[in-house]
Amino acid sequence: MTEGPNIPSAQVEGGHPKGGRLWRIMVVTVFLFLFAGFMGLGIWQVQRLAWKTALIERVDNRIHAAPVDAPAPDVTITRNDHEYLRVKATGRFRHDLETPVKAVTDLGPGWWIMTPLETDRGFTVLVNRGFVPAEMKLPESRPAAPEQAAVTGLLRLDEGHSGFMRDNDPAANNWYAREVKAILDARGVTGETASYFIDAQPTADTPADSYPRAGLTVVRFANSHLVYALTWFGLAGGSLFGMVLVLRERRRHRQNV
Incomplete structure (x- = not known):
């Protein structure tokens, strides 16, 4: 039998010496x-x-900190430094300019009642006074609220639109997101205005079953x-x-x- 040529093992891989390497x-x-x-x-x-x-x-x-004065309009507000800051403000509610914004809460579907507060410090801040069920959307369906008020709550910035949230329609007075400037402009509020709104918290003497129901802010981070x-x-x-x-x-x- 004739032996084949002696091929170095390094040449077997890939047909050339460096194929395996x-x-x-x-x-x-x-x-x-x-x-x-x-x-x-x-x-x-x-x-x-x-x-x-x-x-x-x-x-x-x-x-959980003690409330501080609500920032003036000339303060630059950022999510990192101010969101959920506990603030306070006193002044006069403009109930004639309130805006209901669609809401879904632990109490069911309904509306947030957003009302401008003309503060004693000379600027206007939008306040989320709380949640009401669908049948209490109109002001006349609720007990009259005092004009003069002291508000304590959490500083909030505009809500971002999710993929399932409809766009606000100011002309038709249909609101699905709490957008400060759009709401104030639609209500004709002029002068100095805050770029944020306040989620009101209930006071010690607020009845537990009263409406608008304050204190329903959900603070949850994934x-x-x-x-x-x-x-x-x-x-x-x-x-x-x-x-x-x-x-x-x-x-x-x-x-x-």
Whole structure:
């Protein structure tokens, strides 16, 4: 029997001496790229977790702190520094300019009653006096409210529109989101106005069954960043494990050829 030529083992892979080496380099590069990407996403979620935890703690402290004077219109209001700040204001309610805004609460569907408050400090701030059921939308369906008032509540900024929320229609007086400027403009409020509104809280002498029902502000922050971080880190570890399996299977295949 005639023996074939003695081919170096390095030439068997891929038809040329460097075929096996290039294949391993490509596999390692791809899996290390995946590992780095997953680790980066995991680290980003850890950073988001720290930010969200600090935000929740900061908001919780604001909600339970002693109220401060409602910021004047010349103060720059930001979500990071002011949202859910507990504030107070005194002045005269303009009940003739109230605006009902569609609401869904733990008490069912109904309306938020948004009423301008002409403060003793010379500017107007919109106040969410609270929730009323559908049958109490009109002012005459509710007990008369005093004009002079001292309000304590949480500073809120405009609501963002979700994909399921309809756009406000000021011309038809149909309101689905609490948008300060749009509501004040529609009611013809002039002069200095605050860029935020106040979610009123009930006072100690407010009857529990009174309407508008104040104090229904929901303060809830989704915080799933730890779960996301663990998922990304798990995928990073899985990519390394996958690389080892692929290289090991390739080696086993070569040994059986």
